Amino acid sequence: DAKTTQPPSMDCAEGRAANLPCNHSTISGNEYVYWYRQIHSQGPQYIIHGLKNNETNEMASLIITEDRKSSTLILPHATLRDTAVYYCIVRVSTGNQFYFGTGTSLTVIP
Amino acid sequence: GAGVSQSPSNKVTEKGKDVELRCDPISGHTALYWYRQRLGQGLEFLIYFQGNSAPDKSGLPSDRFSAERTGESVSTLTIQRTQQEDSAVYLCASSVRDSSYEQYFGPGTRLTVT
Numbered sequence: 001d002a003k004t005t006q007p008p009s010m011d012c013a014e015g016r017a018a019n020l021p022c023n024h025s026t027i028s029g030n031e032y033v034y035w036y037r038q039i040h041s042q043g044p045q046y047i048i049h050g051l052k053n054n055e056t057n058e059m060a061s062l063i064i065t066e067d068r069k070s071s072t073l074i075l076p077h078a079t080l081r082d083t084a085v086y087y088c089i090v091r092v093s094t095g096n097q098f099y100f101g102t103g104t105s106l107t108v109i110p
Numbered sequence: 111g112a113g114v115s116q117s118p119s120n121k122v123t124e125k126g127k128d129v130e131l132r133c134d135p136i137s138g139h140t141a142l143y144w145y146r147q148r149l150g151q152g153l154e155f156l157i158y159f160q161g162n163s164a165p166d167k168s169g170l171p172s173d174r175f176s177a178e179r180t181g182e183s184v185s186t187l188t189i190q191r192t193q194q195e196d197s198a199v200y201l202c203a204s205s206v207r208d209s210s211y212e213q214y215f216g217p218g219t220r221l222t223v224t
Contacts, residue, residue, distance in 0.1 A: 036213075043114075043201050043215025044153065087152065097169065098213070100145075100153035 004088045009105040012082075018075040020104050022088030025069045032091050033064060034098065035073045037084040044087065044100070047073065078108045112136065114216035116202050122222045123192055131187045131219045135204030142179055143213060144187050145201040146171075153201065159185060160208055192223045 005023040012018040024033065034049040048055055048062045050071075055062045061074040075082055087103040115134045123129050135142050144156040155169040159179040170176070174192075179185040189196055199220050203213040 043203070043217055044213075045215070046212040097155045097158070097166070098143075098153075099155070102152045 003099065004090060004101055006086075006088050006101065006104045008102065009107070011107050011109055012075075012078045014080060014108050014110050015077055018073075018078040018082065018106060018108070020073040020075075020086050020088075020106065021070065022072070023070045024088070024090050027068050027090050033062065033068075033071050034089040034091055035060070035062065036087045036089065036100070037082075038087065038103070039081075039084045047086075078106075080108050080110065082106065083108045114202055114204055114214050116200075116216040116219050118219060119217065120220045120222075122224060125194060125223055126191055128188065128190045129192055129221060131189075131200050131221070133185045133187070133202030133204075133216060135183070135185070135202070136214055138182075139204035139206050139214070140182050141205040141208050141211070141213075142185050143203045143205075144177055144185070145203070146198045147201060147218070148198045156187070156200075189221075192221075194223050197221055197223045 032049050032051050035047040036044040037047055038044040048057055048060050050062045050064055064071045085103040085105050087100045089098050089100055091098055114136055117132045121129055140161045142159040145153040146156055147153050157177045158166040174190045177187045199218040201215055201218045203215045205211040205213045
């Protein structure tokens with residue numbers, strides 16, 4: 001399975017957009033990109049996933065580059081409750097394993 | 111509705127003892143996963159159950175680790191002869207069908223081996 005690379009930490013001002021990058025340069029054609037987040041002392045929470053096209057839901061937007069080697073998770077209006085570790089994961093469409101890595105620790109600042 | 115539950119929430123055990131961790135998935139979810147999360151690290155996949163298929167055990171770190179699931183219900187993760195490096199939070203997740211679907215995580219069991 002492809003591995004992902006994320007910055008270890010980021011800050012974002014409350015109310016501003018948080019843009020979290022992820023590199024997955026070895027991704028293959030059938031591998032999906034998933035984003036989860038983990039708020040301190042809780043289990044991870046699903047955010048969004050995509051294959052090729054950009055995706056948007058009530059929580060976030062996922063922008064995947066045309067070559068699919070990187071993606072960006074966008075939280076359009078960050079709140080203090082968005083402070084968490086954000087994991088970018090690639091998963092083979094027929095596989096069972098998710099490789100969470102160490103993620104990006106996002107701190108939303110008042 | 112009820113989410114994924116795990117018990118106990120905390121477990122302290124002496125090195126060399128066996129421990130059993132329990133996971134109750136969301137009703138109707140056929141897929142169940144176990145992960146381990148060491149302090150300050152990401153999640154490590156341990157094992158995956160899908161319906162009545164043979165489980166994917168490829169993430170189990172040693173033969174001291176085993177897991178069972180009866181049908182589409184409760185799962186238990188057993189660690190025999192615990193070691194200090196087994197100290198971690200053990201997370202269980204379930205999904206409605208297979209791993210292409212959103213995983214719902216439980217709160218985890220914090221295991222401390224002294």
